[in-house]
Amino acid sequence: MPLILAVLSLLAATPTQAAPPAGPLSITTRMMVEQRVAAADGTTRTRLVPATRVVPGDRVTIVVAYRNTGTAPIADLVLANPVPPSTVYRGPAAGSPAPDLVANGSQVRWRLTRPVAPGGGGELGFTAIVR
Amino acid sequence: MLALVWLVATPADATETPAGSRIVNVAAISAQQDGRAIDAQSNRVDLVTAxxxxxxxxxxxxxxxxxxxxxxxxxxxxxxxxxxxxxxxxxxxxxxxxxxxxxxxxxxxxxxxxxxxxxxxxxxxxxxxxxxxxxxxxxxxxxxxxxxxxxxxxxxxxxxxxxxxxxxxxxxxxxxxxxxxxxxxTDSPSPGAGGSGGAGGATLVKSQTVLAPDGSATAVRDAIITYTLVARFAAAATAARLDDPVPAGTIYVPGSLMLDGAALSDTADGDAGNGDGRAVTVALGDVAAGTTRTIRFQARIQ
Missing domain, CATH: 2.60.40 (Immunoglobulin-like)
Structure with missing residues (x-):
């Protein structure tokens, strides 16, 4: 029963707070902050790590990861993310396409133009500043 | 009149996210498939503002x-x-x-x-x-x-x-x-406060003692506060006058106003003093350079 096993393992991998996917769509979100890392050659670079503590003025990167867990391609996908209250939208995250809509700075939305194949997915993100 | 001068500080920006506020994020995804809407909600990320x-x-x-x-x-x-x-x-x-x-x-x-x-x-x-x-x-x-x-x-x-x-x-x-x-x-004396109509060069120092009904110096109801105001004029001043409001929460003790140790009446009359219950006023008139005048009055804590 490979299909059932695959679904079970997917459920187990879903973060505990996530609602169980009712359909073939899965979405997870993470809130990240930049962390400076000193490299052995003396240079400093930044990487994103999960946010554990923020104070006003900090920049957070909100990442949404989506996946087609079904068996058929899915077209016209729309991802919507309300900008959390007490943060201010700044722009797309590094490497992420810009959202199609930033409604009053309170909602970020991406509309995917290409269908997502079964098992396919991706990540999008935006940055916001804690007021 | 002797004036107190201070700067009003600009209040700090109070629009910052208060500590302890939660920053919550939930994303949603939706699409059409086979003519019906499908959607899903993400997990909830919940962060406490430090x-x-x-x-x-x-x-x-x-x-x-x-x-x-x-x-x-x-x-x-x-x-x-x-x-x-x-x-x-x-x-x-x-x-x-x-x-x-x-x-x-x-x-x-x-x-x-x-x-x-x-x-x-x-x-x-x-x-x-x-x-x-x-x-x-x-x-x-x-x-x-x-x-x-x-x-x-x-x-x-x-x-x-x-x-x-x-x-x-x-x-x-x-x-x-x-x-x-x-x-x-700190400077002594500090310039800046002037008698009305005169040049600057006056200082005013206010001090107080408290006598409670039980004999202690605790500021409790019915305790008597004796205020002493020492005005020093480094330069001569004309028509100098001292106004001091009776502090909120206290009432003036009638007949307690004194100038340089001599009692003044509370009414606006021939002498220099006037205490109407809300403020004491002492007209010091023209004062010579180097003059020190001491005003004393009492108020009862309500």
Whole structure:
């Protein structure tokens, strides 16, 4: 029963707070902050790590990861993310396409133009500043 | 009239996210498949805003009054502060530090809060005027250092105290190090306050003693506060007049107004004094350079 096993393992991998996917769509979100890392050659670079503590003025990167867990391609996908209250939208995250809509700075939305194949997915993100 | 002068500090930005607020994120995805809508909600990310500990201290000009500094809680949480003051001059010591609750630049035991430990918690963006009281009521030339530090933590910016912030979040020492100090050279006498119609060069020093019904110096109901105002004129002044409001929460004790040890009537009549219950007024007239006049009156705490 490979299909059932695959679904079970997917459920187990879903973060505990996530609602169980009712359909073939899965979405997870993470809130990240930049962390400076000193490299052995003396240079400093930044990487994103999960946010554990923020104070006003900090920049957070909100990442949404989506996946087609079904068996058929899915077209016209729309991802919507309300900008959390007490943060201010700044722009797309590094490497992420810009959202199609930033409604009053309170909602970020991406509309995917290409269908997502079964098992396919991706990540999008935006940055916001804690007021 | 002798005037007290001070600067009004600009309130800090109070729009910051308060410590302890939760920042929550939930995303949604939707599509059409086979003619029907499909959608899903993401997990919920829930982050508690940490408390950034910051403060500023600034001197306020307060001619003739005690040394006056404004403490601003520039952090984003409610915070209490440890405030200390030291003086460089031997024989001069700091009697105490009081929160000037009515903001009039003068220490009044019936109203102002003499600190016996850390301050009460101050809301983010909130300010207090602090009066530094020396053991001498006379103006002295000394160097005062006033310092304040957040009670939760201070020191190296970025220092973290897990769980010590408002709402159970962490507390983080902010860019100010959550500490500040100001060094103040006090002058004697200080110019700036002038008699009306005359040149500058007058100082006014107000002090008070408290006598409670039980004989102690506790500021309780029915305690009598004796106020002493010493006006010193470095330069000659014409038509000098002193107005001093009777502090809120107290009532003037009728017949208690005195000038240089002599009683003055309370009515606006032939003598120099006038006490109408809300303020005392003493017309000092033309005064020569080097003159010192002492006014005394009493008020009862309500």
């Amino acid at each position: 408390e950034r500990l910051d403060l500023t201290l600034a001197r306020v000009a307060n001619d003739g009054g005690p040394v006056d500094v404004v403490l601003t809680n520039s952090g984003n949480g409610k915070e209490a502060f440890d405030v200390r003051a030291t003086t460089s001059t031997p024989g001069t010591s700091v009697r105490g530090i009081a929160i000037d609750r009515d903001g009039n630049g003068r220490y009044d035991p019936a109203i102002d809060l003499l600190l016996s430990g850390p301050t009460p918690a101050l809301a983010p963006g909130g300010q207090w005027r602090l009066l530094v009281l020396l053991d001498s009521d006379d103006p002295v030339r000394t160097t005062l250092t006033v310092s304040a530090a957040a009670l939760t933590a201070s020191g190296t910016p970025g220092t973290i105290r897990p769980g010590a912030g408002d709402g159970g979040g962490d507390a983080v020492v902010g860019p100010t190090g959550a500490q500040a100090s100001v060094t103040i050279e």
